[in-house]
Amino acid sequence: MKSLKIRRPDDWHLHLRDGAMLEGVVGDTSRDFARAIIMPNLVPPVVTTADAIAYRDRILKATPSGDSFTPLMTLYLTEQTDPDDVEKGKASGLVTAVKLYPAGATTNSHGGVRDIEKAMPVLERMAKIGLPLCVHGEVTTPEIDIFDREAVFIETVLDPLRGRLPELKVTMEHVTTADGVDYISSASGNLAGTITTHHLIINRNAILVGGIKPHYYCLPVAKRENHRLALRKAATSGDARFFLGTDSAPHVDPLKECACGCAGIYTSINTMSCLAHVFEQESALDKLEAFASLNGPAWYGLPANEEMISLVKGDEPVSFPARIETGDGTVTVFDPMFPLHWQVQR
Template sequence: MATEQLRIRRPDDWHVHLRDGSVLASVVAHTARQFARAIVMPNLTPPVTTTEQAVAYRSRIMSALAAQDSPYTFTPLMTLYLTDNTPASEIEKAKASGVVHAVKLYPAGATTNSDAGVTDLLKYGGAVLEAMQKHELPLLVHGEVTDPDVDVFDREAVFIDRVMLPLRRQFPELKVVFEHITTKEGADYVMHAEGPVAATITPQHLLYNRNALFQGGLRPHWYCLPILKREVHRQALLAAATSDSPRFFLGTDSAPHVKGQKEKDCGCAGCYSAFHALELYATAFESVGKLDRLEAFASLNGPAFYGLEPNAEHVTLERAPLAIPQALALANDQIVPLAAGESLPWRFVG
């Protein structure tokens, strides 16, 4: 008999974009409704590069949630944006703050608002990485090379060879999260890597392959970076996420962009999934008969890697159709959620 209700410990989102200003005010309650904590990305304009900026950004997030009289208890876990000029002293300050929980590596030009990112991690980042290893502050990597000679579908696999392997040799005790992995190579690497290595996986990479980008025409709301890959890679991600390995955990990479910015001639990369994240993940896990593995992936593995306790409270999903809206309000505009207009078999009830 099919499961009619699913009750799990309240999950956390270990990779989310909340933006700032009016966009932040529009999206933060979606994340807070389903997740107790979230690792918040620092790629604002300008980026969050210092502890003081991270503390101020955290305050804006909490104020945006409070302004909506939100009933949800939510803790944003802040990150710093790594640059070629980040001083090692900033790492000690970040760790001591109790507010900053990780440092984010964006290879320069890899994705949205990444122009200030690192040009050569091992050349410029040695002292910073040493400090992060010492203070046990995880490095979160957007795992793609930006070499224009490398095919966009191969950039994750090449990143493993060019960056991850040398990084692990030089800093074997550094905690590293290979974020939003998209390939069999990425899943295999994380599964077998030596040292403290983990990975987040998004709902879109568990549910869709690259055909989704082109069904009935160009589908910009399925466009994200790293881009969707072949079916063999999706199947490998599903196997990793539903395995008994504690190295894989939930990270939506939910990324709000207004409808027009996604549908223009050079549209933005990013899928918006905060509105219905758990329903998407439950659908993916059920597709391979592994609903029983969702709690570990969503609620237990991430806290264990970050050295935090799992949440004590629980949430429930019920088997009931969820019609995904064609659009949601975003500031004074609209945002199109992932799989808009479709229906999912699960509904979050809190």
């Protein structure tokens, strides 16, 4: 197969940052993707509907003219979040989901939830009004190995929460383990998961073998090869409970290449080429549209995009920049470590 036509895709987990970084990266998403769920972990975070309105307006202002792009806004869950404000945001159509960051789990998560009991009034209201909860599914207690954080979160936090509020719709974002895949696959309802581009391609060897490679470091961290293979099987299965959320997360190179490098991989610019490669490897190009364009909208109760895009495979590799320049500095682009031959035809 040399060409493929699919509905225009969406990104159901995206970091755009703010200010000069936002202006430098938003175009890489808006070129290929019609919509994206925008993460709220700014400094300060997006915690109220008013914050979300202001952030959405900054995103739209920074989006290149001529690009059709809709940011889908989320609120950052805290132990002080007002349930009435959350319901107001849902009723206005502005707020698509609320994001749970366990405190300390990832970039700008220090203001996240430490005691889930203190967030229960908001979660109960969300269950009542049908507003999804997006979760960064890792525990942060120091005695738990970083490679086990997702599995322990499922056992000690997520499963008890879903048992207590079975009507709450939960998106387990950036699933990285076979444990996560199995948990979602066995759920009777109200649970889905996003899978990133990079977790389909790299395992933890990419970070550690031959020297530490900071541009492959992300949170949740990449796991063993058996987990990567489980993610590929889920993504390419056509199962409606799994869909694309890139978790594309730009950091300037000096903050990646230092003694305490930031977690995050920038994939927005080449995600569709990477995905076509992966799905072709798995003999599942016919499932790419479901993963990138259909399953996510269905989960969030939105129509699939009417616009179509074409992916074309060429004989020569596609050239993507190794780095992009932003007003904040240089950002390194994800290198899948193999040549890419598929590209979106514009």
